[in-house]
Amino acid sequence: MKTLRRTLLAAVALAALAPLAQAQDIKPRLIRFGYGLAEASNQGRAVKVFAEQVEKLSGGKMKVRAIGGAALGPDTQMQQALIGGAQEMMVGSTATLVGITKEMALWDTPFLINNTKEADALLDGPVGEKIKAKLEDKGLVGLVYWENGFRNLTNNKRPVAKLEDLEGIKLRVMQNNVFLDSFKTLGANAVPLPYSELFTALETKAVDGQENPYNTILSAKFYEVQKYLTVTNHVYAPWIVTVSKKFWDGLSKDERAVLQKAAVVSRDFERKDTREEAARALADLKAKGMQITELSPAETARMRDKLTRINATVATQVGMELWNEAQAELAKIRAK
Ligand code: TK8
Structure with a gap:
């Protein structure tokens, strides 16, 4: 009886582990990621971290081509390229998104946020999530907010x-x-x-x-x-990392998880890096x-x-x- 129970338990444990052991559903993907600032900027450094993470988490299958200095056009032009599916990702100001998603205007309120603790809690909490989710009807998927900073x-x-x-x-x-x-x-x-x-x-x-x-x-x-x-x-001005919904809809669950995880790592890096730089x-x-x-x-x-x-x-x-x-x-x- 005891051995049978042990065998059963082992089988249950194995079944739970099975999805992990299976090959992840990840295909070779190229992501063109545009941004406005110079490569040698807090924005450029964080895009690099995102690219490295995507490559690492996807076992080298998903690649990010980072294109800075507004070489793919200003924020508004990149947003349209994402909506149309001609570009996969970008990071830019929430302020330039207001024409697409009016709720983004909340972040433009003068003196709304007093410090970075308030910023992180509000942006990463239910209010920030709700505003981010509004992008989906407009052909964009918001992943995370980064810090542009106090202006x-x-x-x-x-x-x-x-x-x-x-x-x-x-x-x-x-x-x-x-x-x-x-x-x-x-x-x-x-x-x-x-x-x-x-x-x-x-x-x-x-x-x-x-x-x-x-x-x-x-x-x-x-x-x-x-x-x-x-x-x-x-x-306090945020940046937001966005994905073309047309591109996103064609990704597997595992591929989406790679982008989501890489985005969170890049966000945590970016906020720390930006704050250190701002202090000096x-x-x-x-x-x-x-x-x-x-x-x-x-x-x-x-x-x-x-x-x-x-x-x-x-x-x-x-x-x-x-x-x-x-x-x-x-x-x-x-x-x-
Ligand atoms: C970068 C801009 C920039 C913003 C501005 O694309 O336009 O002044 O602060 O960060 O979005």
Whole structure:
């Protein structure tokens, strides 16, 4: 009796292990993965980690061809290529996705997120998941959010120490109405431009300034064409890793699991790498000759006050229900 039981138990255990022992359903695949920043940037480094992981997890069958520097076009063009199935993957700003999925505008809310703990919890929690899932009706699959980071202001006209200093500054913003509205509200002459055209626009003085995280100001060498930097931290901007749904629908469960796992590893790497770089970046930018202005608490408060009217615009755009859910979730995160 005892031996029979043991044999039975062994058989059950073997059956449970069987799917693992079977060859995984993975075919040779080539994934063209586009991104906007330089190869030598936090974005480029994390794409490399993703590519290595995909190769490793698929036993070398799935290959990622990383194409940076917006060589496949700006975010909006790549998004269309993914939807049409002409390109498999990309990473870019959530802000440039708003025309496709309006709920992404939540991430454009000025001063919504105060620190990286809040960012991770909100993005990786139910609210972030819900917004990510909205992409599927539009022909995209969102895998993970990466950190672009807290955005800060640079310009070539004058040090910006108070709201009034922004008057008349021709400021490049992303192709996104919340950003456009926010900087118009603050008094700047805001103009939307794709990121791929930004360096040249600054260099030729077609625009006076821009706003991006320290990491990008450093890796894109904006310090070569911008004198003044103001620490505003006016918004936390995520990046999102997306897959063409047409491509995704043709993948096996195992192939999808490879991409999902690699995406999570790349996300954890990217956030750590970005935060380490950001912590050093201000000193680096100063050493490169930028003049840094810290906003006084009173000026920050004035800026926040001015921008609160943007909240109503975002709430209308994303829907009151989602807006309230995000606020409740943030309150929960802050109470922890
Ligand atoms: C990169 C851009 C960039 C963003 C911008 O494709 O456009 O200013 O911050 O990261 O999406």
